[in-house]
Amino acid sequence: MSLNTSVPSKRTSEFLMSSVLSLADIRRSPASGAWLNTIIKGDCVAALEALPDQSVDVIFADPPYNLQLGGMLTRPDQSVVDAVDDEWDQFASFEAYDAFTRAWLLACRRVLKPNGTIWVIGSYHNIFRVGATLQDLDFWILNDIVWRKTNPMPNFKGRRFQNAHETMIWASRDPKAKGYTFNYDAMKAANDDVQMRSDWLFPICSGGERLKGADGKKAHPTQKPEALLARVLMASTKPGDIVLDPFFGSGTTGAVAKRLGRNFVGIEREQAYIDAALERIEAVEPLGKATLSVMTGKKAEPRVAFNTLIESGLIKPGTVLTDARRRHSAIVRADGTLACGGDAGSIHRLGAKVQGLDACNGWTFWHYDDGQTLKPIDALRAVIRCDLAKLD
Numbered sequence: 126m127s128l129n130t131s132v133p134s135k136r137t138s139e140f141l142m143s144s145v146l147s148l149a150d151i152r153r154s155p156a157s158g159a160w161l162n163t164i165i166k167g168d169c170v171a172a173l174e175a176l177p178d179q180s181v182d183v184i185f186a187d188p189p190y191n192l193q194l195g196g197m198l199t200r201p202d203q204s205v206v207d208a209v210d211d212e213w214d215q216f217a218s219f220e221a222y223d224a225f226t227r228a229w230l231l232a233c234r235r236v237l238k239p240n241g242t243i244w245v246i247g248s249y250h251n252i253f254r255v256g257a258t259l260q261d262l263d264f265w266i267l268n269d270i271v272w273r274k275t276n277p278m279p280n281f282k283g284r285r286f287q288n289a290h291e292t293m294i295w296a297s298r299d300p301k302a303k304g305y306t307f308n309y310d311a312m313k314a315a316n317d318d319v320q321m322r323s324d325w326l327f328p329i330c331s332g333g334e335r336l337k338g339a340d341g342k343k344a345h346p347t348q349k350p351e352a353l354l355a356r357v358l359m360a361s362t363k364p365g366d367i368v369l370d371p372f373f374g375s376g377t378t379g380a381v382a383k384r385l386g387r388n389f390v391g392i393e394r395e396q397a398y399i400d401a402a403l404e405r406i407e408a409v410e411p412l413g414k415a416t417l418s419v420m421t422g423k424k425a426e427p428r429v430a431f432n433t434l435i436e437s438g439l440i441k442p443g444t445v446l447t448d449a450r451r452r453h454s455a456i457v458r459a460d461g462t463l464a465c466g467g468d469a470g471s472i473h474r475l476g477a478k479v480q481g482l483d484a485c486n487g488w489t490f491w492h493y494d495d496g497q498t499l500k501p502i503d504a505l506r507a508v509i510r511c512d513l514a515k516l517d
């Protein structure tokens with residue numbers, strides 16, 4: 126299969142030379158510097174075994190679906206449907222498919238960082254088998270995302286429901302994994318401040334995005350839409366993370382990773398798909414750094430102690446703080462505590478005490494007078510956080 130741009134430009138050929146690695150290359154030089162943002166040509170289990178332990182942040186895998194097509198599929202007008210009947214999608218039995226699934230998932234688990242996560246996309250043909258294997262290997266399923274297709278293929282024979290979705294399993298490496306990336310606040314903000322749900326609506330890949338060969342036919346039979354990958358990466362990675370795709374195909378994961386300022390490593394067996402992916406990724410312009418910062422929620426903000434406000438001169442010892450309605454007041458002491466009557470303690474403890482409560486958020490309870498109005502001391506904490514962000 127050749128692409129429209131089958132004669133690579135000088136720039137492209139330089140890129141091609143430096144961007145495809147053989148298994149021997151990886152074995153000689155397994156450090157990430159050698160394989161970052163490259164495609165490794167070969168079988169994914171062997172390639173994964175050549176990569177170092179705990180070296181990637183996220184894996185996106187779109188494995189063979191084992192579609193088990195029973196002969197040619199035709200439309201009512203007898204035209205033939207361009208179905209996935211490639212050799213790489215065929216397995217002798219469910220047992221053979223399960224053994225393959227187990228082998229590549231085990232290899233993936235070793236290269237994932239302890240706080241890493243894996244996404245596997247599939248259809249009813251394979252996703253239940255993949256899900257069971259993930260659980261058998263001690264991955265922990267976080268979500269199953271339903272990708273509902275806006276433009277699915279009809280069921281031509283009318284013998285079943287129209288198959289209008291695929292499923293993506295998202296799992297952490299370990300059952301008790303802590304600290305995996307989920308950009309919850311960014312996802313929610315992007316969804317009009319409503320929690321992002323587990324059913325996603327996207328069209329299948331078509332139009333200008335669909336890679337075509339010189340013969341006008343699809344360059345890859347199962348090219349995934351970039352919008353789907355963009356949501357996956359925006360949800361579960363940070364700029365600079367390493368995303369591995371063991372079934373790289375036409376390189377959708379690499380193209381989106383490059384555009385979003387993430388690093389990628391792809392593994393693919395077929396040279397024609399590698400060529401298509403290289404041309405495609407070469408053409409991608411990464412977005413600017415300023416557009417890639419990920420919005421974080423309060424939990425992710427750096428911890429700032431009340432004492433820091435005193436040390437930085439934003440609040441002076443002796444300042445009188447009050448609540449918003451000036452019913453309670455306390456004096457700031459040089460050691461970072463507040464005092465009121467015979468009591469002293471942290472901003473939180475004293476705030477609770479003067480109100481007769483068990484707990485209180487001192488940052489929002491105590492206010493200072495800026496000469497015009499009363500403002501919560503949280504506003505001064507925000508100033509410190511803003512300065513810290515400039516240091517990043």
Ligand SMILES: C[S@@+](CC[C@H](N)C(=O)[O-])C[C@H]1O[C@@H](n2cnc3c(N)ncnc32)[C@H](O)[C@@H]1O
Nearest residue numbers: 168169187213347348349372374375377393394
């Ligand atoms: C479902 S397609 C992935 C399509 C890809 N997500 C895209 O958007 O183009 C699966 C790919 O895995 C490749 N493949 C199948 N078995 C493989 C193996 N054992 N090692 C490496 N690649 C393999 C196939 O050649 C095929 O391109």
